[in-house]
Amino acid sequence: MYIVTLLTSPAKPSLSREAVEALRNAWGGGDAQWLAVGEAAEFVIGEMPSNLWDVWGAMQGEGVDLIVLPMEGRKKKMLLADMDSTMIQQECIDELAAEAGVGPRVAEITAKAMNGELDFEGAIDERVGLLKDLPESIIDHVLNTRIEFMPGGKVLVQTMKANGGYSALVSGGFTAFTAKVASELGFDENRANTLEIADDKLTGKVIRPILGREAKLEALDEITARLGITREDVLAVGDGMNDVLMLKNAGTGVALHGKPALQEQCDVRINHGDLTALLYVQGYSKAEFI
Template sequence: MDIALTLVVNPGCSFSLEKIAKDACGLIERIADTHTLSEGRAADLIFKSVAKDATDSATDSTTDSATLASFTRTLSPHLNSISGLDWCLGPEKYRKKRLILADMDSTMITVECIDELADFVGLKDKVAAITEAAMRGELDFEGALTERVALLKGLSRDALERCYSERISLMAGARALVQTMKEHGAQAVLVSGGFTYFTERVAAAIGFDVHRANVLEFDGDALSGTVQQPICGAQTKLDTLLEFKDKLGLEVHDILAVGDGANDIPMIEAAGLGVAYHAKPKTQAAAAASVRFGDLTSLLYFQGYRDQDFVI
């Protein structure tokens, strides 16, 4: 198994891409083939597999996993200490994914919709504190969502429209990520613990094929303070991944999942490449890779895409 180490240097990084690459090769004492993905910004280091005898084929998988784990243990402390660097380590084979599942709030868009809605009723600080605790995994997601939605009772449809038009911005790189993957044959699913009122619009703006989220209930033209059951939470996200895996006839290695909160952990752990995006500590710990500094185009570099491949 060839192993790919992708390095993405962001503005303000304390070291050059070339130095980081050189130091990485020195740490694991292996020479790598270097592929430039973005001049001065992103590169792949491809570490070739050690040749095995034919009699060793039964143990190849175990050996490969051990090699990858060894690389990770050696490189992680050093690479994680570099401010401005995002990186990903994994098998070189099957890097370009055929399915992406993505969270919406604070992942595909820059805000938490429910916090912005709460601002219209003067409760943003209160709701945002609950959101933060839920995303950190300190509160039951379903209970926290029910509590927050109840605080929005009486909010008008007009306020929801104003919230979308005035407060919602796409995350940098969101369209490039989804459109580039789709150009290369991938399916894109937006699955959120937020609300369909927003996912429908965000999915259309970015280019997702499918969107799933919670449905706010209304009493006339105002929110009733309730949400349809069952709640779209962590289990729904995992179930959606498994559903599309089977529907599209994919293997685990074909799937990319990205999110920032604790409710994203099950789908991140189930994906071939699970990425924590500017995420909470528990989510980072569960993910195979993290984007701490850059935008969503980092996920394209992690798959081996070059700048010239991007669909902007």
């Protein structure tokens, strides 16, 4: 058995009863249940639809995300999340670069790296090299003036936590940022790269080893082993190609407003909803949100 979830932007709810019922009838589904009126609904079907991606494309044009997942093991025991452009709306390194006056150059490299066009380790070295001699204090300045949380993030973390879930923030960004983001959103732990600092300035280097796509997969396996759960118990979310291994190996891997190359690799793609979409796909109703 499979569960079909349709959802849209909470800021502009536009999911109509007619659209839900039309798809339910076309796919021979069970009675539709509304998780949030106008925002998210679900119904059960007996088999994976052969025309899923055609329908998905049509729904995208209507501002609706469509997800089909097995019913079994739907609610997850752990959240494994990327940070930049996932739990926050910015790329931290791009914001640091803007302060250093090299914003456009670094943003160009970031975009290519996140779409898998550049080697991640080489790209991070090149970008951090352009930040050499920035004062360490610039990190707090960026955190306080440039960083905004992605809508729904705290609700996602706290709702899963209230239902016994564990949460880990695993980023190709920097510990100076993940520590604060993890603390404010309620993550149980965080992992990221560390900027080398000497004499209160950035040296332009990243302390080894670099946390890239392989390290994110390692984090998935290390944390689940420690908790005594399996990969299938994990909901993972990210937006770039450095997230691809953890997304493809987690029980449910979600490309949230993902780069085109990542979306091609993921069966769960959220382009209109916010982070609360990750609760809807697990079957939580809005009334259950924390």
